[in-house]
Amino acid sequence: MGEAYHHGDLRAVVLCQAAEQIAQDGVDRLSLRGLAQRAGVSHAAPAHHFGDRQGLFTALATEGFDLLAAELQVAGPDLRDVAVAYVRFALARPGHFAVMFRSDLLRADDADLAAARRRSGTALREGVDGLEGVDDRRSVQLAAWSVVHGFASLWREGAFAGSELVDASVDPEVVARRIVDRLTFT
Incomplete structure (x- = not known):
């Protein structure tokens, strides 16, 4: 998902990105800020959905x-x-x-x-x-x-x-x- 997020189900996009990143880099390297960057959204967007x-x-x-x-x-x-x-x-x-x-x-x-x-x-x-x-x-x-x-x-x-x-x-x-x-x- 190299493109920035524009519309649709942000929660699903972030979960998909998280699964991809964990598969590639492991659990320990995952951050909400990094997921936001990968999805092309503000750093607060994932925290809004997941805390x-x-x-x-x-x-x-x-x-x-x-x-x-x-x-x-x-x-x-x-x-x-x-x-x-x-x-x-x-x-x-x-x-x-x-x-x-x-x-x-x-x-x-x-x-x-x-x-x-x-x-x-x-x-x-x-x-x-x-x-x-x-x-x-x-x-x-x-x-x-x-x-x-x-x-x-x-x-x-x-x-x-x-x-x-x-x-x-x-x-x-x-x-x-x-x-x-x-x-x-x-």
Whole structure:
């Protein structure tokens, strides 16, 4: 978005710019003043919409959880498809993913954030609900989320480069599907 902002939804423009900058430079380098400059608006404009960095990160995480919930719902009830959708989201939206699970950056009492988290969690749990012979659903949900999130994070951060475990030239979605296929949840 190299051009100056002129009209439309400034909030959405700033969130988009924030996600892009975080994906490129990381969370620590983001500033409201820098976002305003990138969007071509006054330095006070982002603060007007979000208050401060924590407000901006909370709004970005809320948007991320809503987008993730939509991706997971489209994936359907099969756990493998849900896992692949989760990995796809993490890789396609690194700016959102980088803040969504960082409680130190977010307003814990934000009602919109809590609702968005619940929506994405429900969609992830539905993938586990399709498994047969599962007695302890909560433990299986935790295990499935941990494995998929861990894999997505490790792949996104380049941790598998040079690893004997994963050929980095293979599609991460294929690897995610294989991982879920190997897990036994009963």
